[in-house]
Amino acid sequence: MQVSVPMDPPLRQVNSYILPEGADGITVIDPGPRSPETESVWQSVLDELGLSWKGIREVVVTHHHPDHYGLSGWMQSRSGCKVRMTRRAHQEALLMWGGQSTMNDTLPAYFAGHGMPESWTTQIYGHLLSFEPQVTPQPQVSYIDPAEPFVMGGRTWQPLVTGGHAPGQISFYHAESGHLLCGDAVLPQISPNVSLLPGSDESPLLTFLQGLEQLGSYPVSLAFPGHREPFRGWSERTHSLIRHHEERLQTTEALLAAGPRSGFEVCDSLFRGRIASVHQMRFAMSETLAHLVELVRRERAVTVEQDGITRFALKESASGAITTS
Incomplete structure (x- = not known):
């Protein structure tokens, strides 16, 4: 089951996925950012399924960005569920929003060192502050071991960890069906953002391109992305994204x-x-x-x-x- 969860423009919605766990439970993948509107969406979803909050057995987060990670702590507080993500993804969440995070100050200063004028860096500071309500409260996280098969929704999935868009991002491949839950590792129609940030991956585009090569080698019949609709033509899409970034390098x-x-x-x-x-x-x-x-x-x-x-x-x-x- 795919749930369209509202988020800020320009994307406007993020895809959350629900996998059944027996007759009275579910796993939620990427619950979305926290806001009164998204809280209401999830209450409506549970009502439609005839479940209480205790029916949420696990929340699985593909990566640390607020539109995927944000509601995980709130869902955990209501349901008592486990929140699962990779250790690296959780480290990135703490880098951005942990109690000791200085990113609200560090990133504007970093951009200033690369020539961004104060008229923009001041706005960047306020912009970063605006994400805090979307990721509060922070969850207690149980780490996914990428080397081990991962069972959810009655299926055994192969975890695939890539980066570039987000360090520690995890996708889940089901070999029998060829289905891939890919988060934002690969998106249809649009290119996932690849960001250089202080204290994070020092070569994010290299990491992203390596991840596309890795993911593109799998025979995927249907990909379930974090934005837009599920899509086919997996190999063609991964190669298209590689070409896009090589062309952007030439332009740059x-x-x-x-x-x-x-x-x-x-x-x-x-x-x-x-x-x-x-x-x-x-x-x-x-x-x-x-x-x-x-x-x-x-x-x-x-x-x-x-x-x-x-x-x-x-x-x-x-x-x-x-x-x-």
Whole structure:
């Protein structure tokens, strides 16, 4: 059973999946962000199924983003269920929203170091604060061992851990049917955001591309994603996403031809006219940086420190090598 759970624009809804556990229980996969509206949605779902909150046996979270993880602690408090996710995914949740998290301050400062003006960094700070109600309370988490088969909904699934979009993200593959619960690892029609964030994966685009190669090798008959509708053509979709990012790397590299540019300057060129909100700016900036550091890793670009701002430049220009830090 697929449940469309409302969330903030631009995506507007996240897919949660319900798997039956006997006659009077369910497992919930990715319950969605917490809000009065989503709480009401889940009460209606349980009423429709004729279940009480105690009927929720487990909540399984594919990754730590608020639109997937957010309601897990609230559901646990009402049902007493286990919340399951990978250890790395939980570490990322604590990095973002744990009691010792400094991300609300760290990320705006990080973006400023890559050239983002204060008019945007101030908005980023407030934007990050707005997620806290969506993930409160935090759950007590039981970790999934990716090396072991995972049983839910009367089926035995193979866990597949990838990253790039979210470190520690887990998908579940059922070999007999070819079904794959893929969260946001692969989405139809839209490309999952790939973000460089301080304190997290230092090469997120590399990790994402490696994950696409891994996932694309499985014979998937039907994929159940975190957004949009279930889809077929799995191998074609994974290869399409790989091509998209290789093309984006070429475009990003070309923008450095005129000389060193900050991450914000490159972001502005890549996404000019398409950023309508601070949410979109955060994603665009993080994804731009992910592509820039991948160019550095591939030795096609270098970093240059100028006036306290990190800039990126081609490793070699037409006139020869440039000075690097």
